[in-house]
Amino acid sequence: MIVSIHQPQYIPWLGYFDKIASSDVFVFLDNVQFKKNEWQNRNRIKTVEAWQWLTVPVIHRYTQKICEVKINNTIQWGKKHYNALVTNYSKTPFFKDYLPFLEKTYAQDWKHLADINIHFIRFLVEALGLSETKFTLASDYETREDRTGRLVDLCKQLGGDIYLSGRDGAKYLNLKEFAEEGLEVRFQDYIHPHYPQLFGDFKPFLSIIDLLCNCGPESLSILRKGE
Numbered sequence: 001m002i003v004s005i006h007q008p009q010y011i012p013w014l015g016y017f018d019k020i021a022s023s024d025v026f027v028f029l030d031n032v033q034f035k036k037n038e039w040q041n042r043n044r045i046k047t048v049e050a051w052q053w054l055t056v057p058v059i060h061r062y063t064q065k066i067c068e069v070k071i072n073n074t075i076q077w078g079k080k081h082y083n084a085l086v087t088n089y090s091k092t093p094f095f096k097d098y099l100p101f102l103e104k105t106y107a108q109d110w111k112h113l114a115d116i117n118i119h120f121i122r123f124l125v126e127a128l129g130l131s132e133t134k135f136t137l138a139s140d141y142e143t144r145e146d147r148t149g150r151l152v153d154l155c156k157q158l159g160g161d162i163y164l165s166g167r168d169g170a171k172y173l174n175l176k177e178f179a180e181e182g183l184e185v186r187f188q189d190y191i192h193p194h195y196p197q198l199f200g201d202f203k204p205f206l207s208i209i210d211l212l213c214n215c216g217p218e219s220l221s222i223l224r225k226g227e
Contacts, residue, residue, distance in 0.1 A: 002186075003160035005029050005138065005151055007066060008117035009039040010056055011124070011207040014223055015190040019166075020125060020133050021223070022188070025158050028121075030067040030114045031139040032150075034060055041069075041113055043207040047088050048199045051206060054081045058113055067139050069113045082106040085209065092198060094216030098127065098209070127212055128220045148174040152181050162186055193225040 004023040008030055009016060020026045034040060042055035057072035071077075082102060089095040101123055110116040122135070136158070143153035151173070155163050162184045165173065169187055178185050192204040196214050211219050 001025065001158070001160045002162045002164050003027065003155045003158050004164040005154055006166075007032065007040055008114050008121065009043070010041055010113075010117050011043045011054070011120050011209055012039065013043070013205055014192060014208050014211060015188070016121075017124065017128060017130070017208055018190050018223060019164060019188055020121075021128075021130050021220075023133055023164055025134045025136065025160065027136055027138050027154055027158070028114070028118055029138045030118075031065050031137075034058075034064050034066045034069045034113075036060065040066060040117070044205070045084065045088055046197060046199055046203050046206055046210050047084075051203055052084060052088070054084060054207075056081075056113060056116070065139075067112070067114045067137075071110050071113055071116070073109065073111075078106040078108075078110075088198075089209070089213040092213040095213045097216060098212060124208055124212070128208075128223065129217075130220070147172060148177050152177055152183060155183055156181060164188060193222050195222045 001024045002022065003025045004019045005027040006016065006019060006029055008028045036058065041058050042053050044051045044053055057075045057077050058069050059072045060069045085102060105119065138154060141154060141157055143150045151163060161182065163178060165185055165187050167188055173185065175185055194202050195211060197203065197210065211222065215222055
């Protein structure tokens with residue numbers, strides 16, 4: 001059984017969903033330190049000028065875990081994100097298919113960052129047509145605190161025998177420890193595919209919302225071309 005483990009990100013890029021699609025169980029790593037202005041509270045969409053950040057404002061303190069981070073709702077970020085998506089994607093072929101979900105999601109009063117991230121990811125997985133992968137939260141398990149120990153413990157408790165790591169995992173993981181526990185480590189090597197977009201030249205590494213709005217039912221097969 002293949003297990004992959006990743007921090008819950010905000011409207012992630014294609015490679016994030018390729019990892020989900022390649023796994024039997026995907027663990028939301030919600031109990032590690034939050035890193036502001038990486039991918040946990042922001043992502044990019046395409047605009048007529050190039051691309052634009054959509055950033056969820058947060059209230060946090062140093063060393064705070066992702067699952068503890070609260071959203072700063074004194075800022076009308078939801079309305080801003082919704083309007084940005086409408087402005088830049090309303091002319092794409094499939095935007096209308098996702099509009100009801102976006103309206104409802106951005107109208108909701110979200111308190112914690114991890115909650116909206118996971119809510120979005122679960123919807124996007126369904127929109128892609130991925131139904132085989134199971135999801136769970138790292139915070140529901142007792143594990144060691146060191147980076148490799150945590151991952152090994154999660155894999156073993158979930159009954160996994162293969163850990164699917166990101167491309168750079170070899171730089172920081174203790175692969176010997178995985179081997180000693182009978183776990184195989186595989187590394188994702190995702191090559192970003194091209195697909196039709198609005199607004200001129202192709203821009204890679206955007207939120208998967210860009211792919212879905214432009215390609216709809218073909219999105220999963222396009223996503224898979226990057227494997």
